[in-house]
Amino acid sequence: MKPRVAIVAPGAMGSAIGRRLDEHGLQVLTSLTGRSDASVERARAAGMHHRTDAELAHADLFLSIVPPAEAEPVARHYAALFRDAGRSPVYVDCNAVSPRTVGRIAAIVHGSGAAFVDGGIIGGPPKPGQPGPVLYCSGPAAGAVEALGRAGLRVRVLPADVGAASALKMSYAGITKGLTALAATMLLAATRNGAAAALHAELAESQPHLLTQFRRAVPDMFGKAYRWVAEMHEIADFLEQDGAGSDVYRRFGDVYETLAAAQRDQGDSIAQLRAFFDQEPPKA
């Protein structure tokens, strides 16, 4: 039996995953109540079917794919509906949240009688012709997600308890998004201090892989910085036993908040970062 899959919400990642599953013959449900016209159009284009929130309780697998700050409220909302409906889909939290947050979400979901899977998505939304991101899963019920691995998604079940998939996501995002925050901080500081050209040339010579990564990742971040603020806070929470590391990521949240404001208000820092990458490569 092919599982019926509910995806909340049909954002960029949720609808791209919905489309991938639809293309592989699964019925994909979502709630479009209160969503913007753009979201409704995106969900329909992805082949997703509208159901009321209460009707989503009748799915077999329920994927929560929302911004980190919404992960816990969404779980609370749907757990109550599952209880009312007397239905128990397997609930997969796919969000960039700390193992501690996941523990609270698991307790909420278990309280409704539903099984819980810890999930973490590494990589961007799937695009046609590309393999797409990996959905890592952990916890005793994780095997239920393997059905999606037969429907076009890359699914990897970690042989570990609830918390491991989120720990992987936090540590991976901590490296990649932390590095992007460092890069933005330092390229701007070099620019303020008249060292942008020399830094560009030195990176091109001695750290070409990093320069290539920055050239892609920094401008790609501008439109996402507002979403990464809460994710940095989750990483700070993940590092609770490491006071220094925790503070670093709390402050990266502020770095991304400042960059998000600059992106919104067409601030100087966005133009300065673009200008950094527009420099001529040095003559060989």
Next chain:
Amino acid sequence: MKPRVAIVAPGAMGSAIGRRLDEHGLQVLTSLTGRSDASVERARAAGMHHRTDAELAHADLFLSIVPPAEAEPVARHYAALFRDAGRSPVYVDCNAVSPRTVGRIAAIVHGSGAAFVDGGIIGGPPKPGQPGPVLYCSGPAAGAVEALGRAGLRVRVLPADVGAASALKMSYAGITKGLTALAATMLLAATRNGAAAALHAELAESQPHLLTQFRRAVPDMFGKAYRWVAEMHEIADFLEQDGAGSDVYRRFGDVYETLAAAQRDQGDSIAQLRAFFDQEPPKA
């Protein structure tokens, strides 16, 4: 005329640069007073000649190559000797210090009547058969350092004022050493949370260049972490206009202090980081 070059102190970098200059026919002077037997032996093996502190004032170029916290006291000490001796070598501060610290050092040196050059070294100590690090220089007197570029050192004069070479060093070190601090923080957090194997496999697949860089840079840092604490504080000072960035590097100073203590006391974190890189690469 070949310049006589004084180098203070004959540490790992200072003596390796001394050796390179000696091999190219320059007379290289240093003070061995109060240095350990190991330093004396290293300096002599590098062909450096002992002079008293006061006699070093008679050099043509004076290179300060010391840990960041010593850069200003060293300048104060030698500026007084230059004044007493009525001599003015060109003083090159080659240290990993902020432009603000460099400004104070420049004022001290100018007070003795000597010319000042802002320098910054990018790369490790020169080794036989390798080109070695680049000594970046800025400021109106920087041209004097080009003589070392004809004596086996890679010297690049930036067309900019005092402060630019240090700003370049700070922003470059902020990226490379900041990334190493991030990596150590996140590899340890993944290990504590049972996600080390999955993180290793995911990095090998989607960030192979970063994993390669970490495999080299993280263990290479263990023995240097104690020296990087003050450098992180200089980078925090460099970022004074950026409160979030400044806090990040202050906390990286704490990260390196903790790692230095673990290295000294054979703490768990060093063993855990080594174990991370000892993991089998995943099967293709």
